[in-house]
Amino acid sequence: MADHQLRELKVCEMLRANPHRNICAYHGYLSSAGQTYVGGLCFDRHAMMLGRAADQKISLPADFLDGPDYTLMHLHRLDYAHNHIASWNDINPKNLMLSLNPCGAPVCILIDFDSCQPLGERLEKGPTPDWVYPGDVSVADDDLWALGPMRE
Template sequence: MGEKFSLVSEVGIYHDSEEEGFVCTRLLFESNDHYYVCDTPDRSAATLQLPQLFASSVQVPVAVYRARIPTDFEVTEADSESQGSCYIKRVRPFDYDAETDSNTTLYADAQLRELKVLELLKKHPHPNICRYYGYLPTADGQYVGGICLQRLECTLQEAMERGDHFPATFLEPIGAALEHLHSLGYAHNDINPRNVMLSKAGEPVLVDFDSAVQLGDKLEKGKTPEWEYEGEISSTSNDLSALHQLCQYLAKGMV
């Protein structure tokens, strides 16, 4: 491989998530709009010969991380103006295992799931739910290359970590956004400080809908560590209990 590439992420892989159980560092490269993965026994990419590792990397199959443009529900292609001013959310298979995940569609399924919910929200918008402008197709016109979303300032977690303070009523608009989502028959199922962002005006905005499924359906995605809830079914109680936990996080100034 002589083409240009960039290192997208490096993730430590451990046995049972224990530090002493280090297995390898998983590197994800991007080149020509495709992803490549490589495992190395070194702990840090800073000490690695990246060109050699990229040359030995394995290409991640496109179908693993990109959903085919759906035909069973209406989708909106983002116009050129939106593409130039929005944030483009792309699926990056940072923990893809070439030996075990070659046939997985978990990443693509999550992208398709989010796209479906966002299309619904586009028809029924809420001021505290991230605006969706449409999808960005791949060059061949077959896959969803990215999802065009409202550009926001930072996550609530980032704001807390830099020392920002918020009144007790700050998350009330998120409660209203969740009520709106529930009225449409969906639960978010992944409320945490990284999925609430701040607008330029400092208002809270709910983001990230790849865990959202219809109320009563089985959850399709793993839960965020430290923000888990009981049960494996999409439910309003998942969101309300997580929102209560988020209010406590805000009140205590936890980081």
């Protein structure tokens, strides 16, 4: 568990140094009282998960999922993939948030970087139920594949 948390912390620090408007803003971490472990990671808060918005039949513009395409390209240019875990893809409606930009238009925000790893590394974390993609290495194509079922 500590290895996953440390990996996510490193990824979030890298993303803070290379921000993108559709990646959830990371503000740092809280340490334990004795400063021996990470007590939590601090991020912006957003309105709701995309899955909940879909369950509530909230109408979104046709180009709403274009945001994650550009977001993933940014992540891939940094030589990372958001990834899948075991045989489950981590680009799913639970890891995309619905937010509003300053003009009130809906924006898609990517969250949850605990399975994010450098391209080419072996994956090892547990599954996100009902979101499947085969493979066991961090590759950009898996991230892009996962957007297809969400568009449907």
